[in-house]
Each structure stands twice: as structure tokens, then as C-alpha cells.
Amino acid sequence: MTEPVYLDNAGTTPPSPAVIQAIAQAEQDTWGNASSTHAFGRHAKQALENARIVLADSINAQPDQIVITSGGSESDNTAIVETALARQQLGKHIITDQIEHKAVLESMHYLEQLGFEVTYLPVDETGHVAVADVANALRDDTILVSIMAGNNEVGSVQPIHAIGTLLQDHQAWFHTDAVQAYGLTDIDVVADHIDLLSTSAHKINGPKFMGFLYESANVHFRPLIKGGDQEHKRRAGTENVPGVVGFATAVKALTPAVKAARQKQFAGYKQTILHALDAAGVRYAVNGSLAPTELQHVLNLWLPGVATDALLVKLDLAGYAVSGGSACTAGSLEPSHVLTAMFGADSPRVKESVRISFGSVNTPEQIQAFAAALAQIAQRTQAQPAAAR
Numbered sequence: 001m002t003e004p005v006y007l008d009n010a011g012t013t014p015p016s017p018a019v020i021q022a023i024a025q026a027e028q029d030t031w032g033n034a035s036s037t038h039a040f041g042r043h044a045k046q047a048l049e050n051a052r053i054v055l056a057d058s059i060n061a062q063p064d065q066i067v068i069t070s071g072g073s074e075s076d077n078t079a080i081v082e083t084a085l086a087r088q089q090l091g092k093h094i095i096t097d098q099i100e101h102k103a104v105l106e107s108m109h110y111l112e113q114l115g116f117e118v119t120y121l122p123v124d125e126t127g128h129v130a131v132a133d134v135a136n137a138l139r140d141d142t143i144l145v146s147i148m149a150g151n152n153e154v155g156s157v158q159p160i161h162a163i164g165t166l167l168q169d170h171q172a173w174f175h176t177d178a179v180q181a182y183g184l185t186d187i188d189v190v191a192d193h194i195d196l197l198s199t200s201a202h203k204i205n206g207p208k209f210m211g212f213l214y215e216s217a218n219v220h221f222r223p224l225i226k227g228g229d230q231e232h233k234r235r236a237g238t239e240n241v242p243g244v245v246g247f248a249t250a251v252k253a254l255t256p257a258v259k260a261a262r263q264k265q266f267a268g269y270k271q272t273i274l275h276a277l278d279a280a281g282v283r284y285a286v287n288g289s290l291a292p293t294e295l296q297h298v299l300n301l302w303l304p305g306v307a308t309d310a311l312l313v314k315l316d317l318a319g320y321a322v323s324g325g326s327a328c329t330a331g332s333l334e335p336s337h338v339l340t341a342m343f344g345a346d347s348p349r350v351k352e353s354v355r356i357s358f359g360s361v362n363t364p365e366q367i368q369a370f371a372a373a374l375a376q377i378a379q380r381t382q383a384q385p386a387a388a389r
Contacts (some may be wrong), residue, residue, distance in 0.1 A: 004319045005366045009359030010152050010180060010298050011323055015246070016205040016360070022249040023207060026242035034239045035230060044241045051241075051248035055212055058251050059197065060188045067213045067234045068244055072179035075198030075213035076103040076146075078224040078235075079175045083144045083196070084111050086221035090171060091141025097121040097129045098341035099156075100148050104177055105337075108146075125342055126289040127156030134163055142172045149197075150181030153325050153338040153355055154288035155298030157181065164193030173219065179203055179211075183254045184263065184295055195219055201243070205360060206250035210243040266296035266358045269367045273299060273356065276371035282378045287339060287353055299356045300339075302349040306381045311354055318373050323355045 006014070015023075030047045032040030049063065056063045069075045084094065096108055098120045108118045119137045121129050129147055138145075145167060150157045160176055167174045175196035178187055183204035189197055197214040201207050215234070227236030270290065277284050287300035303311065308324040315322055325336040335350035343349045358367070 002319060004321060005370055006321045006361060007356050007358065007370060008321050008323045009362075010203075010355065010357035012202045012208070013205045013359050014361060015202075015207055016250060016253065018253065019206055019246045019249045023242045023246040026245040030241050030245065032241075034241055035228065044239075048239055048241050048244055051244040054248040054251050058182075058187075058254075059214060060190050061214050062217075064232065065215055065217065067215060067231050068239060069211045069213050069235060070209050071202070071211040072101070072177065072198050072200035073103040074224070075200075075211050076101065076175075076177055077107050078213055079196040079198060079215075080104065080107040080144065080146055081111065082221040082224055083173055083175070083219075084114075084116055087143040087173070088116070091139070091143045092116045093119070093139050093142045095119045095121065095134060095137050095142060095145045095147075095172070097123060097147055097158075099123050099127060099151055099153070099338040100146070101152060101177055101179065102337075104146055104148070123156070123341055127151055127154040127287075127338065127342055128289075129158050129163075131159050131162045131166060135166055138166075138170060138172065142170065144175060145172050146175040146177070148180070149176045149178040149187065150185065150295045151288075151298075151338065152180040153298070153336060154300045154342070155180075155295035156288055157185065157294050160187075160194070161192045168193055180298075181295060183251070184259055184297060186256065186259070189214055189216065201247040201250060204250045204254060207243050207246045210240060210247050212247075262360065263292075263296045267292065269358050269362065269364075270296065270299045272364070272367050273301075273371040273374065276368075276375045277301075277378065280375035280379045282375055283382060284378070285349075287342065287349060297358045299358075300353055301356070302353045303378045304348065304352060304382070306352055306378050308351055308353060311377065311381075314377050315354075315373065318377070320370050320373060323357070324353070325355055 030044050032044035034044040034048045052063045052066050056066045112118055121133045123129055147158050147163055149160050164174050173195040176194055177198045179200045182199045195216045199211050201210040223234050225236045230236055283304050285302045287302055312324055339350045
């Protein structure tokens, strides 16, 4: 049996050999507590701060604006919940959109239970929020706007710069969940007027349970994780120095040239798959957009008459790992909330779509073989009478 092919990189990515080596070396040489004042602690502290500089530089931030967290969910929860609690005297209205990651949406639902009012903006059929809708939803009592940088299911890139610019003359802080976009697109928190930004290392071939939250100089709130004085009293808990070193190693590998080359390569992978479907006469539609401004590592396809759950099983048996949507809802029978927001709950797309997501581990040969397998399975299924599917 040939090696299985991994095409679920939007869910997670395998740590790169360089990251594994860096973590192993740090576990061996830099295992001291970074809060200790002795030599072992100072050595760990230096490694931590060196890594923090790398993370800060990647988004044009200052090192002291980077708070190390356990990943995107913690960063999102901290940014949203603690902003609301800290600023509720200024108002209790928050704006987000309907296709955010569950870490954002569940934080919003929690705040609604506490008496906050949340406006969930719609998206169009390509998965984009309209800046005009943000502007129209703004009120004098709006204290936070949270719009993701790039969607994890359909790859839509939101107008972050325009939204940040819009909020310059408003009291609302601007948060963006950049977990899926970070490492693939260029993000400048200064130029884009971002107050809070969430990331996660495991999406860029770094370690799991590791991320950071960017907090601009004007942001002040209590830490979500309470305890010691780590992270300048903004996030308690002994720092995972080897993890941060691994995170920084992954970030350093993503130079502007590498990011641009991957976007181009992944766009080519999309075309390989679509050409194979066209050649086989498979009926399909792209959920989202093929525009070059989108996240090119995500391809979400509607294959009419091909049930998502059955397709995933057939592809898995053929040696290909893909997804029906977000990893946070994998294994559940819930339809994708992203596709539901884009096309409606009654659309067949919500139960007949598949997400294919590329990564650095994929080769053109793998994509060609996968495209042929997908086309064959879809062609056969669509040719069957509906009752036999």
C-alpha cells in the first residue's frame, strides 16, 4: 500500500523537521524556568525573548506586544471576552460575522449570556464581509469588532485593512482571528490598524498548543489565565520555551518569497484538480472564489449528488485525507456553519461539499494522483441513480 496523502492542512500541519529539531534541542538545553533568576532561568528567558522578537517582526509589532498563548482558541477567547469585560462601561455592543471560527462564535455566545449584544454580519456567496455592512452596524456603544483575516473552510480573505481604517475614528477595538491567514499572507498590524490579533503555530508547521495574541499599546484588560506574573502579567503559567522556540523556527522559514511561492504553487494545485474534474465530466462548483487574493491553500468544492460523509470515507480508503469542513466540528453531523451562512441551510452544498487544503508536504505528483481519484469517485457516484447513492 502506498503512503497516505495528507490534504487537510487547514486543520493542522505536520511540524517541519527544522521545528522538531529546534524543539528537541531546546528541551535538552533550555529547559529552565524563564521566570527564575539563576543561570538556567536566564538562559531560558533569553531564548524566549529571542523568539518573541521573531514573532513580533512577522506582523510589524513590538516584542512587548506579543503574549504567548496555547493557541488560537485561547487567543480568541482572551481578546473577545476580556475586551468586553474591560470596556463594558463604554457600551455592550460587539460586531462579528457569521463564518468566524467557533472559538470566536462561542465566545460571542458566552458574552450574550452576560448581557452583551452581538451583531452577526452576513457574508456573500464568496464568503466575504462587506465593509459597508460593518460601517452600518457600528453604533456609539460598539466596543469591539472581530472579523477573521482568512476563512478556514473556504479561504475567503476579508477586507481587514479597510475595516481597520474604518475604525480609526471609533472607540471600538479591532480584533482579527489570523490563525488561517498567518504565514500565508502578509499582515501588518500597524498599517492595518489592528488592535488584537490571534495566531496558532500548528497551522504553519509549528508545534500544537502554541500561539500568540498581539495586543496593541492602547489595549489593556485583565488576563484570562490568572496566576503568576508571566508574560508581563498578561498570561499566567510557566512559559513553554521549547514550544516558543519551535514556533519561531516555523515563522523564520516563512519568508515573503516562500509565502508568495507557496500561494502560487497552491493555486496551481487547485487548477490541477479542477482540470481533472472537467476532463471527467464531473459536475461541481467552487464554494468561495478562485481569485488570486484568496487563501490559495484551501479549495472547497460542491459535488452535486455526492454526499460528504460517503466521499470522505471513499477518499480515506483510497489513501487521501481531506475534510468536510472545519476541524473543530469534524466527526459531528452538524452541517458547516460557513456554507450555511453563504448559501442557506436548505442548500444541498452544506451536505455535498469537501474541503481540500494543501501544505508544504504536498507534491505535484500527489495532487495529480488525488485529482484522478477524486474525479473517478465523483464521476461514478454522479452516474448512479439517486436512490442508489
